Amino acid sequence: MCKKGTGRKKGISAVIGGAIVLALFFVTIVPLIILMQNSYALFLNESNSRRIFDTDRMSESLVVSISQDALTKDLTLLLSNDGPMNIRIVRVWAIDAVRQAAIPAEEPCLKEDLPSLPPGANGTLRVQACVSGFTGTVQFLVVTERGRIFSSDKIYLVEGRPVEILFPYILSVSIINMEKGKLYEVYVTPIGDGRVSPEKFTHKATASNENVTVAFGIFPGTYSIALYESNKLVQLPEGNPQIIEVPDKTAVIFILGHKPYETVPLEPIISAPSSVKKGTEVVADIYVKLPRTADESVVITEVSSSFLTVTNGAIIEGEGCEIYEEVSLQPGQTGLVATCTISTDEVPRHVKSFTIIVNANSIFGEGEISSAIYTNKEETKDVKIRGDGPG
Numbered sequence: 001m002c003k004k005g006t007g008r009k010k011g012i013s014a015v016i017g018g019a020i021v022l023a024l025f026f027v028t029i030v031p032l033i034i035l036m037q038n039s040y041a042l043f044l045n046e047s048n049s050r051r052i053f054d055t056d057r058m059s060e061s062l063v064v065s066i067s068q069d070a071l072t073k074d075l076t077l078l079l080s081n082d083g084p085m086n087i088r089i090v091r092v093w094a095i096d097a098v099r100q101a102a103i104p105a106e107e108p109c110l111k112e113d114l115p116s117l118p119p120g121a122n123g124t125l126r127v128q129a130c131v132s133g134f135t136g137t138v139q140f141l142v143v144t145e146r147g148r149i150f151s152s153d154k155i156y157l158v159e160g161r162p163v164e165i166l167f168p169y170i171l172s173v174s175i176i177n178m179e180k181g182k183l184y185e186v187y188v189t190p191i192g193d194g195r196v197s198p199e200k201f202t203h204k205a206t207a208s209n210e211n212v213t214v215a216f217g218i219f220p221g222t223y224s225i226a227l228y229e230s231n232k233l234v235q236l237p238e239g240n241p242q243i244i245e246v247p248d249k250t251a252v253i254f255i256l257g258h259k260p261y262e263t264v265p266l267e268p269i270i271s272a273p274s275s276v277k278k279g280t281e282v283v284a285d286i287y288v289k290l291p292r293t294a295d296e297s298v299v300i301t302e303v304s305s306s307f308l309t310v311t312n313g314a315i316i317e318g319e320g321c322e323i324y325e326e327v328s329l330q331p332g333q334t335g336l337v338a339t340c341t342i343s344t345d346e347v348p349r350h351v352k353s354f355t356i357i358v359n360a361n362s363i364f365g366e367g368e369i370s371s372a373i374y375t376n377k378e379e380t381k382d383v384k385i386r387g388d389g390p391g
Contacts, residue, residue: 298374
């Protein structure tokens with residue numbers, strides 16, 4: 001009987017031991033697994049938050065410009081949020097660009113009551129107090145809540161004031177297809193309290209269909225933009241003068257309807273005998289004709305040294321041809337551009353002719369209106385050799 005009790009006790013002990021081990025598993029291992037799962041979930045959540053924060057931070061885009069108040073002349077920062085994120089500004093620094101030190105002390109010049117700009121919004125900050133009395137080159141740094149830093153251009157100040165007036169906007173005026181020799185004037189006139197510099201631009205066209213673009217510094221406001229050609233207001237389909245609102249519109253284009261000039265090939269003419277005796281010299285005059293279809297007069301500006309070629313042993317005598325420069329041709333007119341002397345002494349006895357060739361693209365002219373380059377087409381003339389000449 002005693003032996004049976006002992007076996008029962010051992011069985012109970014084994015069950016109790018197993019229960020204790022199972023309890024220890026649930027008390028220690030399971031919570032540890034749950035803790036690890038929760039920690040991993042927290043890690044993933046924090047990692048995702050950091051990634052989103054970095055993405056938002058890199059998406060910030062802020063344009064910082066320096067301007068002056070039109071009335072007080074105080075320095076002002078113009079802020080423009082051209083990115084997709086809301087930007088909250090937390091600090092503004094004024095930096096001495098030479099010494100790389102903060103102005104006026106080692107701390108931000110603005111750090112309270114700073115604006116928050118939604119996407120597409122604009123704002124201003126008065127920063128004159130930051131540089132009061134300062135002489136040197138200054139740059140402003142704008143710090144956002146996410147830690148991005150955006151900088152302005154550098155400007156030179158004398159006792160806290162810029163040497164020149166700073167304009168917050170640039171107005172560009174383009175004149176397209178001007179006529180050579182005409183004088184063009186652009187007037188930018190404020191309507192109200194606007195301010196612009198310069199108020200007038202003058203340009204004399206040096207070529208036909210010339211284009212030019214000029215920039216004006218300008219403050220917000222309403223302006224009249226007028227174009228004059230040789231002291232006469234130009235009549236245009238889109239209207240002239242044009243009335244614009246700055247900053248809603250900062251570009252004006254005047255397209256003039258002048259006729260484009262097209263070049264035509266110059267036509268060479270070779271004036272030389274049709275036949276000569278063997279051993280005699282041939283004098284060839286080279287003319288150029290400007291076709292009647294040309295839109296303008298042309299001045300012959302250059303005749304290439306290799307413009308003329310002779311064949312079959314004929315030789316251009318001396319140092320070449322006598323060239324006549326600055327020959328002016330009107331449409332349909334012909335002008336002499338060169339005179340050449342050609343020797344037939346070296347032509348073989350069995351050869352009965354040689355050819356004079358004016359090479360293509362070897363005579364150059366310039367259009368008097370368009371300043372375009374004109375060149376010639378090729379021209380040839382055969383000269384027969386009849387028997388032996390003197391000697």
